Amino acid sequence: MENGNPPQADGKDPSGFLSDIIGNNVTVKLNSGVVYKGELQSVDGYMNIALEKTEEHVNGVKRREYGDAFVRGNNVMYISADS
Template sequence: MKPDPRSSKDARHKPTSGARTNAKTRGHDFRLHRTQTPGFYKNTSPSRMSAPAPTANGAADSRDPSGFLSEIIGAPVTVKLNSGVTYKGELQSVDGYMNIALEQTKEFVNGKLRRSYGDAFVRGNNVMYISADS
């Protein structure tokens, strides 16, 4: 009986810094390249994402989320958290971590007004979405 090749030291060899790891999984080609930080890889696979759909006039919408957020500073917004709580107020600032500062804020739980705040700060990792109110 032959030894299982998966159990040999060669099969358990981890790639050294700068090495590439390739894998085929269900028809998808994944290419990973080790970064300078141990244990972290970046995806170097060919992109399979499609372009944004054209708008009514035929041009693609070129706004990215950060551009959209900078456009609505000072405007009324709705911020929904992962917990289901919703905040409505005037957007004062947003940073790269999606931390949000609001003024004249109202907190809604299950659709009912729970509290009102003069100023509110929401940590970005709790944010599900930000919507501009009209």
């Protein structure tokens, strides 16, 4: 722990990580438990997210497909980069 800040695993802050994965496939889980999977197009400081080629999953089952989707940041539990 340097200067009172916890160490980062790869030396990047969350906004740097998110900037690096724009254009990649991601999984976005909402506080409600709904999961969106798609290509990350943009993310802002409020964690508002724009996705393309989006799939909505509820209880592990694909429910809908969207061309584009916008997720409001206050609903986001986490964003994960898909491999």
